[in-house]
Amino acid sequence: MAYQIQNPDYTLSPETGMTRQHWIDAGTHLLEGIFKHIPTMDDPIVLPKQSDVIYPKADDPAWRFKAEEYEGLSRTFLLAAPLINAKPDLKCGDFKVADYYAHQLLLATDKTSERYLGTTSELIEEYGPGWYQHTCEGAALAISLMNSKEHIWDNYTQEQKDQIAAFLSDYAHSKTLSHNWRFFNVMLLTFLRVNGYEVDDGLLQDHMQHIMALYCGDGWYRDLGFDYYTPWGFHFYAPIWCKWYGNEHEPELAKIIDQRHAEFMQTYPLMFSREGHQIMYGRSIIYRFAASAALATSAMVKDSPVDFGWMRRIASANLMQFVGRDDFYTDEGVPCLGYYGPWDPMVQFYSCAASPFWMAKAFVCLMLPEDSPFWTATENSGEWDEIGDGFKTVTLPGPGLTITADGKTGTSTVQMGKVKSSEGYNNLPPYYSRLAFNSDFPWEDDNTDGAVPQQYCAVELDYPEDHLLPYSVGSAGERDGVVYRHVEVKAHDDVPGRFDLADIVVPGGLLRVDRQRLSTRHEVSLGHYGLPHIEGVAAKVEKRTVNGCECLTAAIPGRQVALIALHGWDGVDHLVHTGKHPEADESTVIFARRRREEHYQGMPLLITLMLQKTDDSPWTDEELSVVKLVKPIAWLKDGQPMGAEIELADGRSFVIDYGHIEGNVSY
Structure with missing residues (x-):
């Protein structure tokens, strides 16, 4: 069922009526659809299969089924973590959300548990060299642990932290693909570093060098094609990395990242309609409103030149473009594999039922303080007023x-x-x-x-x-x-x-x-x-x-x-x-x-x-x-x-x- 805005604030947000609280409400609405499919605290998030295109298929190797569980955990945690940060006692059904994810992380990283997800080294040893979805999902765990740090990570014992860190370290120090995937390793390595664990600094430098070399100008990075992987990938991870580590330890590199982000934002908002709707193009478009993630990370960039009233107007409208429609949801209450309704031609083979929750990147806006200009600026139509x-x-x-x-x-x-x-x-x-x-x-x-x-x-x-x-x-x-x-x-x-x-x-x-x-x-x-x-x-x-x-x-x-x-x-x-x-x-x-x-x-x-x-x-x-x-x-x-x-x-x-x-x- 579609999310409906209650008590809109048309003084602060004359275009959409949405405030920070409405983002929390919309995120909770999505999360409730997920928790309908979790019987007990020990059960993983495995959402109902929707399409024959997606993995895992009946004859897939066992690791593909574990990857499905991993996506269910990591991508929904991307949504849950900012909500936990905003509302630590958040409950969905009978579950306290923070407790569920804290428990599942321990099961997923415990080699004696049947919920153990496996490391890259173990996958290569059992199945041979290759690229495994686990690397991608490991980065999502690192980001979500940082976004909910006070309420989950900080409450673990040292032994539990070490268990999770060892698990993530294997992904961080293993092979990856030479495009946006390098950022997965960067975020994993940096998470470990800022939490007191030793990492291979040369490896971190190698990844950053290759990432920065993909820059082609005008704020865009080459990632196979030129599509939403620049805003929901490069301009999502890079400002977060600067906030965690770069601003303090790599200030010159962080400055360049900020400059590139600012250059990107000079034109990217024009890719949204006057009503704030995104363009359907490029691969992985089932991630939908993840396209607006870069609008929120603009508030993490130093001296950002953007009009935050316009950025929030776009982000809120982009969110409602989807979550405000009934056909966005399956009968089971989770986002469908499509754009509005289900549609196989836009679904990639590397997706599973939980893959759409990469859209949760947009909820990084909830990691901005309540007094951030992203939340306090009055909504406006930006350049559309000048265009007439x-x-x-x-x-x-x-x-x-x-x-x-x-x-x-x-x-x-x-x-x-x-x-x-x-x-x-x-x-x-x-x-x-x-x-x-x-x-x-x-x-x-x-x-x-x-x-x-x-x-x-x-x-x-x-x-x-x-x-x-x-x-x-x-x-x-x-x-x-x-x-x-x-x-x-x-x-x-x-x-x-x-x-x-x-x-x-x-x-x-x-x-x-x-x-x-x-x-x-x-x-x-x-x-x-x-x-x-x-x-x-x-x-x-x-x-x-x-x-x-x-x-x-x-x-x-x-x-x-x-x-x-x-x-x-x-x-x-x-x-x-x-x-x-x-x-x-x-x-x-x-x-x-x-x-x-x-x-x-x-x-x-x-x-x-x-x-x-x-x-x-x-x-x-x-x-x-x-x-x-x-x-x-x-x-x-x-x-x-x-x-x-x-x-x-x-x-x-x-x-x-x-x-x-x-x-x-x-x-």
Whole structure:
């Protein structure tokens, strides 16, 4: 059942009504759903299995079942620890929460207990070299023990502390993966150090060196892709590490961490909509509002420049985006494996039923003192007031991201670059490959019949079984108001096909001026955002003509899309998809289409206006007449084929020249 705000405070929090007490209440609401599944103090947290995608499976080795128990303990402790800190006598059902976790930690680290979880060294000895989920969960235990230190760790005997420390030390000093996982070892090593245990200082330095080397600029770190692992990973752990250790013992390094965090926060809040909703993109999105963890750790950073009234407004709205919805919960009262409702296409193999509780990182805000500006500043809408009905776009060269806050719709959009499949020519997963991701229009799963939302989908007519979807999206930067990117798709026999992208942000959407580079005869489609059939009600689709060009619109209550085929397309159409959308079983996708029966048809320009709205007002001719002039150029002066001159109704003009893409594209 959804959490409901009681006694909202619209003086301190005029946007959401939420205060620190409401965060405690919401966290307790989540925790109560967990404790329904714990019969006795000796029982571990093993939540009901929800999906066939997740581990453990029936034939998995025993350590996978122990990893499930470990996630149940560690990730829910991430939620419980700040609540214990705020309310030491907190009870859920018949359990005093602090007593339960204190007891479970002793069982989990006691080699004579059947609840013993095992160390990395023991796992390697029994199962061989590899990467074990236990390392990740060990770091969560360390953070939670620090967050509840006065009420759990400090109450252990020295013998009990030594038992837990020896267990954690094995993870801390064992192998790890060279991305955000290094922070797990850092947090474990640092926990041990600040609590009086000896650690390998050289190992700690090695991990910090490799972490800092992943920095790419603009506040972002490279962690496979550029996604929420920067805010809920790097900018979560690093400020906490500075607070524990860095500020005192590594002040120069801590200063750099603070500077990077401040740089990140200059643009990251724009990735949340006017209402404070996050964008659904990237892997592990079942962690949902963990995306706002970095907003809270801003208050741990020295001389942070952020507007804390805006940060709390976003964080509270981001929390309520999920916990305030009934479909966020399973029938058993715990967060489902999906975004809103259950949805397998966004669930990764490394997840189990307790994995969503990584979202508890957002509750780090409860570790801030009550007089922190994060809690005392009056809520506000931040830069959205300045944006008004216009838009603000920033392109970040480091991660290759373009972020747009659109005042007309109140939505936020991110366009990704620097994404490459880790499996050669295999398709990128849809949570990385879409041409644009929007806060109010979630991505759909791939559809092999074409009409893939926010994506080009091509079929070679000689090999109709091969659907050409991206295996890389490269960034070529922004020039004169145009964002250039490069998409490669797998064609027959692994010969790549290409699309050169030129994105122009317009109020309420994007103008796409793209160059297609497919040599064989083919069929190509480009879909708009899919609209879910909420409660089974289909979208209303209408066809019209705008300045001589075909236009298709689709609408559901509160959301609309419009697609105008300005140049290069044969026509527009729509399809109803089944099982592709995270909000409903069926969805409607409007799309442009093109078919060529002969090989070697040149490099066509595909020019498409893609608009969206977040109200129910009918589309006007003025709204749809964004583009004033489209003039293809067969050869530009620099010898580059197929550019274009574009004039918009708002007075802006552009010359599209793809000539710098090949020499500057990066992944």
